[in-house]
Amino acid sequence: MKTEAKATKKSSIKTSALLALEGGLPVRTEPLPWDYPGASFIDEEELELVTSVVRAHSPFRFYGPQAQHMVDMLEHEWRETFGHRYALGVSSGTAGLTVSIAALGLGPGDEVMVPGYLCMSGLAAIVRAGAIPRLVDIDDTFCMSPDDLKAKITPRTKAVIYNHMCGAPGHIQKIAELCKKWHLSLIEDCSQAAGASFEGTPVGRFGDIGVFSFQLNKNMTSGEGGMVVCQDHALFRRLLALHDLGYPRTLNGALDASREHEQLWGMGARMAELSGALALAQLRKLPQITSAMRKAKWAIRKGLAKTPGLTFREVPDPAGDSGAFLLLLLENAPRAKYFTDALRAEGVCGPPGSVPCVALSERSLHWYCNIPSLVHKRSNSREGFPWTHPDNAFAYDYSYCKGTLPVCDDYHERTVVLTIAPTLKDQDIKDVTDACQKVARVVQSNCLRQ
Numbered sequence: 001m002k003t004e005a006k007a008t009k010k011s012s013i014k015t016s017a018l019l020a021l022e023g024g025l026p027v028r029t030e031p032l033p034w035d036y037p038g039a040s041f042i043d044e045e046e047l048e049l050v051t052s053v054v055r056a057h058s059p060f061r062f063y064g065p066q067a068q069h070m071v072d073m074l075e076h077e078w079r080e081t082f083g084h085r086y087a088l089g090v091s092s093g094t095a096g097l098t099v100s101i102a103a104l105g106l107g108p109g110d111e112v113m114v115p116g117y118l119c120m121s122g123l124a125a126i127v128r129a130g131a132i133p134r135l136v137d138i139d140d141t142f143c144m145s146p147d148d149l150k151a152k153i154t155p156r157t158k159a160v161i162y163n164h165m166c167g168a169p170g171h172i173q174k175i176a177e178l179c180k181k182w183h184l185s186l187i188e189d190c191s192q193a194a195g196a197s198f199e200g201t202p203v204g205r206f207g208d209i210g211v212f213s214f215q216l217n218k219n220m221t222s223g224e225g226g227m228v229v230c231q232d233h234a235l236f237r238r239l240l241a242l243h244d245l246g247y248p249r250t251l252n253g254a255l256d257a258s259r260e261h262e263q264l265w266g267m268g269a270r271m272a273e274l275s276g277a278l279a280l281a282q283l284r285k286l287p288q289i290t291s292a293m294r295k296a297k298w299a300i301r302k303g304l305a306k307t308p309g310l311t312f313r314e315v316p317d318p319a320g321d322s323g324a325f326l327l328l329l330l331e332n333a334p335r336a337k338y339f340t341d342a343l344r345a346e347g348v349c350g351p352p353g354s355v356p357c358v359a360l361s362e363r364s365l366h367w368y369c370n371i372p373s374l375v376h377k378r379s380n381s382r383e384g385f386p387w388t389h390p391d392n393a394f395a396y397d398y399s400y401c402k403g404t405l406p407v408c409d410d411y412h413e414r415t416v417v418l419t420i421a422p423t424l425k426d427q428d429i430k431d432v433t434d435a436c437q438k439v440a441r442v443v444q445s446n447c448l449r450q
């Protein structure tokens with residue numbers, strides 16, 4: 001450890017102002033640590049819980065020999081931690097969104113508002129239900145703009161999917177107020193924001209339903225898995241039925257088909273006990289994971305505060321940021337591309353296969369206009385459902401092509417994202433800050449000369 005620190009120090013003395021990309025010395029040569037937040041915290045606690053499931057021969061949550069009740073415990077601790085009235089473990093974030101759209105009863109003739117910077121999971125849930133997604137622009141928080149939402153609500157609008165993108169809420173409170181006023185259902189897609197909050201209220205408590213993902217990239221992980229939360233009993237019963245075989249279960253785990261309004265078509269999205277065991281251990285570590293990321297991210301951001309040519313994504317409540325991503329805005333697309341390449345050359349890169357520094361234009365499937373199934377209105381079935389459904393005729397001229405959302409189109413081109421590993425050390429934080437400053441200075445002076 002000691003010699004490592006010494007070597008880094010020595011090389012930073014030798015670091016010249018000449019960019020590594022142009023043949024100068026890089027700020028660092030050690031790869032940064034892996035940036036899968038929860039995964040880097042997997043240790044004995046996960047092993048112990050998973051082992052108890054395996055040893056009990058009991059991998060199913062609703063019954064079995066010596067059931068270990070991992071998913072039950074996960075749901076219980078989740079409710080206790082975040083204050084959600086109901087919590088339901090599911091097999092993925094995508095499954096959670098699918099079940100949510102169905103639980104709200106959405107279908108042909110309905111329009112669901114989505115931000116232009118999103119994950120296609122929400123779109124898939126809407127389209128497969130037969131409803132129509134309507135694009136809403138983002139604002140400088142990189143989340144849905146309340147102003148654009150307000151301007152686009154029509155009599156067809158029934159629901160909103162709000163994405164807490166990149167780990168932190170935008171203006172969720174304003175969105176929730178609008179939804180209340182216009183009687184729209186609100187689904188919060190919290191997949192990237194487990195552990196985040198807005199002015200003290202945890203995400204998932206602003207809307208009718210909140211959906212979390214435990215996939216590898218997320219703040220906590222069980223490889224596959226997710227959580228759906230809500231506050232309403234009847235809605236929870238529908239979620240329960242839909243995530244399973246279409247019916248809720250009795251206390252001993254048998255399917256209960258006795259109630260007419262709970263006889264539905266299930267989606268096979270139950271959470272397995274092994275995922276539950278992993279997620280339970282991870283949930284207990286979530287505060288540690290997010291506080292480490294938040295601390296590192298804001299140290300870097302503060303260090304870059306007055307750097308010419310660099311601005312930042314607006315985070316309305318930094319205390320509620322889960323800290324997983326730092327978004328930097330350059331002045332235009334060529335500078336963002338150059339900045340990214342130069343930063344990587346300075347050593348802001350991880351082990352082979354990881355991407356701690358990326359221009360958002362490279363992560364293109366998160367932008368509406370780069371999702372081919374949306375742009376071309378693709379269908380899973382031959383006759384083009386739901387785009388061709390007569391009840392959806394109102395949407396015949398809806399466009400999903402580039403140019404529909406000006407703010408998204410602008411940010412997409414000139415944003416660079418740094419992922420923040422919770423295991424960054426002080427020296428890593430200093431190196432990333434130094435590298436960003438060094439590159440930004442050169443980018444700025446080059447363009448001033450032009």
Ligand SMILES: *Cc1c(COP(=O)(O)O)cnc(C)c1O
Pocket residue numbers: 092093094095118119121122163189191192213214215224225226
């Ligand atoms: C990861 C993610 C999803 C999908 O979650 P899976 O568990 O991979 O299905 C949905 N929405 C957002 C915003 C995501 O980041």
